[in-house]
Amino acid sequence: AQKITQTQPGMFVQEKEAVTLDCTYDTSDQSYGLFWYKQPSSGEMIFLIYQGSYDEQNATEGRYSLNFQKARKSANLVISASQLGDSAMYFCAMREGGTYKYIFGTGTRLKVLA
Amino acid sequence: EAGVTQFPSHSVIEKGQTVTLRCDPISGHDNLYWYRRVMGKEIKFLLHFVKESKQDESGMPNNRFLAERTGGTYSTLKVQPAELEDSGVYFCASSQELREFGGYTFGSGTRLTVV
Numbered sequence: 001a002q003k004i005t006q007t008q009p010g011m012f013v014q015e016k017e018a019v020t021l022d023c024t025y026d027t028s029d030q031s032y033g034l035f036w037y038k039q040p041s042s043g044e045m046i047f048l049i050y051q052g053s054y055d056e057q058n059a060t061e062g063r064y065s066l067n068f069q070k071a072r073k074s075a076n077l078v079i080s081a082s083q084l085g086d087s088a089m090y091f092c093a094m095r096e097g098g099t100y101k102y103i104f105g106t107g108t109r110l111k112v113l114a
Numbered sequence: 115e116a117g118v119t120q121f122p123s124h125s126v127i128e129k130g131q132t133v134t135l136r137c138d139p140i141s142g143h144d145n146l147y148w149y150r151r152v153m154g155k156e157i158k159f160l161l162h163f164v165k166e167s168k169q170d171e172s173g174m175p176n177n178r179f180l181a182e183r184t185g186g187t188y189s190t191l192k193v194q195p196a197e198l199e200d201s202g203v204y205f206c207a208s209s210q211e212l213r214e215f216g217g218y219t220f221g222s223g224t225r226l227t228v229v
Contacts, residue, residue, distance in 0.1 A: 004156070035217055043123070045205060047217030091157065100145065101170070104157040
């Protein structure tokens with residue numbers, strides 16, 4: 001069964017340090033996409049980064065990178081040089097190839113400390 | 115371009131009442147999706163519209179929930195009668211095409227509290 005697991009309900013990080021948010025997934029499909037979304041206190045879900053199952057290189061978008069380890073079925077989000085504005089809820093999600101439904105994890109609440 | 119707009123942002127209603135949530139997708143986006151997050155749980159798919167047609171409503175919890183998308187523009191999600199377990203945040207998202215491996219644009223959600 002398709003499933004996304006985020007084992008860290010809450011995380012703290014010092015400003016300017018890097019932080020890794022964990023995400024593992026389960027799917028029997030060979031073709032799938034992995035996504036991270038950020039939800040600040042304002043409520044909107046902001047798309048951060050995407051990794052395709054066939055992509056050989058880890059995805060990067062500015063200070064965000066996705067540490068994709070296919071054999072371990074993990075898709076951890078790494079935020080470098082944390083900023084106070086990074087404090088938010090972060091959701092890992094998956095979509096299998098040819099489908100439009102996201103499978104989301106339960107989220108990790110990140111707090112960046114000054 | 116304007117993003118996905120949802121209103122109201124918050125709604126508090128009594129058990130047994132009716133509530134209607136509205137979503138305005140990005141103009142020109144044929145695909146519209148509804149998701150829901152019950153407190154502390156994962157965000158779950160409710161349904162998918164392509165223009166005015168329901169493509170998939172497999173995630174709708176029960177027949178107290180009715181979604182419409184008149185003219186393929188905005189969408190409404192009505193809960194009638196509301197129950198306590200319907201409390202949560204209801205998200206709407208839209209996309210121009212299925213964009214197999216692209217991120218969708220989500221709205222800010224409607225926080226529904228049933229008391």
